[in-house]
Amino acid sequence: MDNFFDAYVFPWIVDIALALAIFFIGRWVVKQVTKLLERVLRKAKVEDMLVNFVSSIANVALLLIVIVASLNQLGVDTTSLIALLGAAGLAIGLSLQDSLKNFAAGVMLVIFKPFREGDFVEAAGVAGVVEHIQIFNTIMRTGDNREVIIPNGAIYSGVITNYSARDTRRVDMVFGIGYDDDLRKAKEILNEIIAADERILKDPAAVVAVSELADSSVNFVVRPWVNSADYWAVLWDTTETVKLRFDEEGISIPFPQMDVHLHKEEQA
Known part of the structure; x- marks a missing residue:
């Protein structure tokens, strides 16, 4: 009975304990890294919208690494799991190609700031005041008080005329x-x-x-x-x-x- 415990039960207890330690310590490290990333981005005067989005993506990605490491400690074959996640990511990326394009354009708009909220601009065939710059689209208000929602990809790939850029x-x-x-x-x-x-x-x-x-x-x-x-x-x-x-x-x-x-x- 002692040999069975030493050969099978004890190693499992150790592996489970190590896996739990990796998970909880890793989750704490991820939380600290995410907070550090937010502080760095805010110090660089990056828009709050982009800071929140980037920190969320980083948090999810790092947590996935922690989970894979925990499962690997338990002896679970994570190779197939990583391949499955990669295939799922590829499928999602292909299905959301336009959304990813708009997201990338939104990031560029936030970083390079060709216009800001409150500016009167002409972009993607629409002239109006910029009310909100979001990750996937920009909301503009026309002179006759219509709300127009424009995909960021359409804005960034075309000509942008900012009438408010100069005094x-x-x-x-x-x-x-x-x-x-x-x-x-x-x-x-x-x-x-x-x-x-x-x-x-x-x-x-x-x-x-x-x-x-x-x-x-x-x-x-x-x-x-x-x-x-x-x-x-x-x-x-x-x-x-x-x-x-x-x-x-x-x-x-x-x-x-x-x-x-x-x-x-x-x-x-």
């Missing part, structure tokens, strides 16, 4: 007058309108110049610089003011016209 923007406007109108007077009016608007920056200086002798009009380009937050207000207000001043000063704004001539044929 100032140039407002590009074109105004046409008739060929019979006073060119110098029109230019003087445009300069007065620009100078009277306090939202328009003095540096860089605004540009008012004749840009084109078009088919039915002489076109001016008007290009003032403003703070980014004032862009749309200045654009709309200037357009309205130009129309009102031109009307007051008798300067015409040509528009496309078509003359139709009817010829009546006399019947023999």
